[in-house]
Amino acid sequence: MARWEPGARERLQAAALELFATRGFEQVTAAEIAQSVGLTERTFFRHFSDKREVLFYGQQRFLQAFVDGVDAAPPGASPLEVIASALHAAASLFPAERRPYSRMRQSVIDQNPALREREQHKLAGLANAKTVAEALRARGTGEPAATLAAQSGATVFGIAFAQWIREGETRSLPDIASDVLHELVNLTGTATGSPKLP
């Protein structure tokens, strides 16, 4: 029977990241990750299907936070306000103490083409997330506005996140997301009159 290991998942994640960062993702095995924190390979595989999953664990929770944020917006909120609420909910999953972990994770991913592709795929999944657009439609937002709003929210999150993990950045992720969302509003508001396609 599986023995319950308190905090095993978190310890495995921290150890894996440290090993990936120092020795390179390809060079590290699941068994080594487990051993480095005094756990067995079997325990590792109770928590993660493979070593790559260590880096991508929590996606579902992240997507759910977005949807919960949509649902948390007050009735009558505009689509933009709904997206602001979704961004706040998702950004709040990344408190300041997680920034070093997120930075290190990104540098591991940036060094490995297959991991970069997986990450890009994950972000595209968020952008295409039918669940967020569906939550907006359930509130009465039509199409294409619901899909546009959902994808714009993903764009804003991605840009804000990249800024958050930049060296020297001290603002919180929710604050940066708010700033980037304002930039989007400014961007689409800078045209004199209606934007025209030539």
Next chain:
Amino acid sequence: MARWEPGARERLQAAALELFATRGFEQVTAAEIAQSVGLTERTFFRHFSDKREVLFYGQQRFLQAFVDGVDAAPPGASPLEVIASALHAAASLFPAERRPYSRMRQSVIDQNPALREREQHKLAGLANAKTVAEALRARGTGEPAATLAAQSGATVFGIAFAQWIREGETRSLPDIASDVLHELVNLTGTATGSPKLP
């Protein structure tokens, strides 16, 4: 020596799509595609590195059209107007007579998970296209506005394209792209006052 085959690429593309659509992508070989239009397998491989490439040929030209559209915007155009110009240039690559081909291509891709992933990757590449953001920065747009504008342009294009190939849709792709861009402006303009994160 390679013999020049007038229109060989286009004939191979049309034949491949027809075969993929009727028999399934996995079931068709490069040799069969070539034979169906009286060409040799060697000719096929002078034009495409593999049968998958038939479906993704032209990406570079598409991305270039986006960048050219940025450059074609008049000096002093707002970032939104620049994106409108880029969208128009890219959308103009898809005239009405190409719609049946694009529809058939999409249905082939939708039926194959590996092709779907490749397509998603391609769209993410457009969204992350440094070239469009760079062209905007070269015009004086700062960050994150340049990246936001580039990614929003990709979002608008993706939504417009999906609409363009829907059954029964008769508007041109440039017109739909213009409509979706207006939706984005409306979306970010519907908040009463500044959008607030809770």
